[in-house]
Amino acid sequence: MSLFDTKYLYIHNNRTSRSYIRLRAAVREGVQKLPKRDWLEYRANAGANKGILRNLDGAEKRARELLKTRPIGTTIEIEAVKDKKEVVDRVKFRKTKDAPDVKPTPGNLYLDRVEGYIEEAFPRARWAGDCVCKPDSDHAMCRAVDYFDSSENMVKMRNALLAEESYFGINYIILFDRIWYANGSSANYGGVYHSHIHVSVQGEGKNACL
Numbered sequence: 002m003s004l005f006d007t008k009y010l011y012i013h014n015n016r017t018s019r020s021y022i023r024l025r026a027a028v029r030e031g032v033q034k035l036p037k038r039d040w041l042e043y044r045a046n047a048g049a050n051k052g053i054l055r056n057l058d059g060a061e062k063r064a065r066e067l068l069k070t071r072p073i074g075t076t077i078e079i080e081a082v083k084d085k086k087e088v089v090d091r092v093k094f095r096k097t098k099d100a101p102d103v104k105p106t107p108g109n110l111y112l113d114r115v116e117g118y119i120e121e122a123f124p125r126a127r128w129a130g131d132c133v134c135k136p137d138s139d140h141a142m143c144r145a146v147d148y149f150d151s152s153e154n155m156v157k158m159r160n161a162l163l164a165e166e167s168y169f170g171i172n173y174i175i176l177f178d179r180i181w182y183a184n185g186s187s188a189n190y191g192g193v194y195h196s197h198i199h200v201s202v203q204g205e206g207k208n209a210c211l
Contacts, residue, residue, distance in 0.1 A: 005098050005165060009068065012093040020097070024068055031092045032061050035081045041089070042082050047071065054082060064094060073098050100168070107132035107209070108143035111170030111202035116146055118169070119158060126150040126158075129197055134210035139172070143206035147197045152177075155198040162200060175199040 008020040011031030021027035035043070035057070043060035044052040047067050055063065060079050067077045073096055081090040103110070104117040108131055119126055129147035131140065139145035148158070159174050159181060166183040174181040176198045180190040 005100075005161070007073065008097050008099065010095050010097065012095065013091075020099075024065055028061055028065050028068070028094060031094055032057065032079065034092050035079065035090055040083065042085065044080050044082060046078050046080065048076070054085060068094055068096050071096065106143075106146075108146075108206050109170075109202070109204045111204050112144065112146060112206075115162065115169050115200050115202060118161070119146075119148055122161070123148070123150055123154055123158060126154065132207075132209045136210070139201040139206075141209050143209055144172070144204065145199060145201045147199050149197045158198055158200075169200075170203040172201040172203045174201070 006022060008022060009024050009027035010020050011018045011027055011034070013031065013034040018027070018030065021030070037057065042054040043057045044054050045060045045063040045067060046052050052060070052063060064077050064079050068075065071077070075096045076093055077096075078091050078093040080088045083089050101114070101118040101121045103113040104120060106112045106116050112131060116128075116131070120128075127149040129149055131146040132143035133140040135141050140147075148155070150158070155176055159176050162169050162171055162174060163181060163183070163185055171183045173183070175190055175192075175195045177196075178190050178194055179187045181187045
């Protein structure tokens with residue numbers, strides 16, 4: 002499993018399973034916790050939206066469909082139902098992602114997340130400064146960090162950070178002769194050619210020039 006892989010787990014009787022990388026395996030294992038009786042019916046629920054009563058195979062299939070299409074953080078449950086109304090057992094399934102460790106920096110939480118991720122995912126990257134008194138730069142407000150690495154790795158950094166731009170609070174990224182924005186758009190960068198990657202984040206920061 003790598004950083005930001007989508008994972009699935011189930012919860013039964015307030016006990017949480019290990020994380021599964023495969024959706025089908027997580028749901029299959031969770032369903033095994035439910036009682037199987039001829040007089041029971043089952044339904045897959047999405048929050049307050051109650052599903053229709055089905056056989057267990059049908060409820061399992063519906064739970065997989067819901068988990069596959071719903072966003073990260075979604076919880077889906079399968080209930081075992083007696084006489085069409087009495088819930089005798091349930092198992093919950095959650096769709097999650099792992100977050101990397103954060104690194105304490107002079108900047109805000111977004112900068113902590115960026116530096117923690119880069120140093121965990123790209124251990125050979127060379128840190129080149131964050132909170133520095135550079136007028137007219139986000140470095141001056143502790144909202145930027147620079148790293149040197151191979152061209153291939155810096156492209157991977159850029160793509161990974163932009164793919165999770167809301168988590169990292171990305172404002173913009175400068176790499177080579179282009180500036181990349183949080184929405185994935187880019188433009189020619191008219192400043193000095195960047196042989197390093199410059200990552201600028203949103204939010205408040207302290208003034209490094211004071």
